[in-house]
Amino acid sequence: MSDRAVTDLDASVRLTILNGFLDGRAPSVASVARDLGLGDNDIAAAFDRLAAGRAIVLEPSSRDILMAAPLAGVPTDFSVRLGDRSVYANCIWDAVGVPAMLAGAGRPMDATIATRCADCAAPLGLEVRDGRLTSADPDAVVHFAVPAARWWADIVFT
Amino acid sequence: MRLFRSEEHVRQWSATSGIPVGAVFSLDALWRLAQPWFHNRLSSTWRRATMDEAHAIFEQAGLTGAFWRLDG
Numbered sequence: 589m590s591d592r593a594v595t596d597l598d599a600s601v602r603l604t605i606l607n608g609f610l611d612g613r614a615p616s617v618a619s620v621a622r623d624l625g626l627g628d629n630d631i632a633a634a635f636d637r638l639a640a641g642r643a644i645v646l647e648p649s650s651r652d653i654l655m656a657a658p659l660a661g662v663p664t665d666f667s668v669r670l671g672d673r674s675v676y677a678n679c680i681w682d683a684v685g686v687p688a689m690l691a692g693a694g695r696p697m698d699a700t701i702a703t704r705c706a707d708c709a710a711p712l713g714l715e716v717r718d719g720r721l722t723s724a725d726p727d728a729v730v731h732f733a734v735p736a737a738r739w740w741a742d743i744v745f746t
Numbered sequence: 747m748r749l750f751r752s753e754e755h756v757r758q759w760s761a762t763s764g765i766p767v768g769a770v771f772s773l774d775a776l777w778r779l780a781q782p783w784f785h786n787r788l789s790s791t792w793r794r795a796t797m798d799e800a801h802a803i804f805e806q807a808g809l810t811g812a813f814w815r816l817d818g
Contacts, residue, residue: 599790606788652778658784679747684776685784692785706748707759721777727752730776731767735813
């Protein structure tokens with residue numbers, strides 16, 4: 589959020605959202621309000637500020653969380669297994685970003701990423717072990733269709 | 747931002763979908779991109795990268811050219 593001040597509340601809300609997903613929950617305005625001991629209106633306003641700052645993406649008709657990068661609020665083609673639980677990511681960049689994020693916080697980062705070839709739908713897997721990313725598919729490549737300058741024009745497609 | 751079995755599958759997907767091929771790169775480059783991009787995401791002081799910071803991260807991962815310009 590380079591163009592606006594990040595309040596302490598907004599930072600707490602963002603982290604509560606990410607940790608909620610990592611704990612296998614589906615954070616909402618109500619659940620974050622309960623977790624932080626604050627009112628729904630204050631948390632809803634923080635959700636809106638975080639969305640305006642592109643820290644999260646909300647469903648257009650509600651404040652349900654669609655994305656809290658690198659995590660997804662809805663099932664996607666990018667599943668990231670972390671020990672005995674799994675989370676969803678928004679894209680292959682975000683999927684690999686989950687263990688990168690955990691490593692940055694000093695948490696265990698080993699992960700198994702399951703996705704599919706966007707062309708033929710064949711299952712593709714990535715492993716992060718001991719800080720290294722490997723794949724059983726040696727020819728696998730990453731493709732970004734949208735140039736960086738247009739990523740946010742349609743972030744769901746991107 | 748998807749994974750494909752090979753570059754050939756990217757070309758097939760592009761031909762079928764009509765969406766032009768954008769940037770194709772390796773898993774090594776993806777890993778070099780993701781680590782600096784996400785390493786501080788669980789910090790209370792995280793903020794979005796500035797354009798210059800983002801460009802530096804792209805360049806460090808070997809991702810250069812007009813495709814990777816946020817001001818393009």
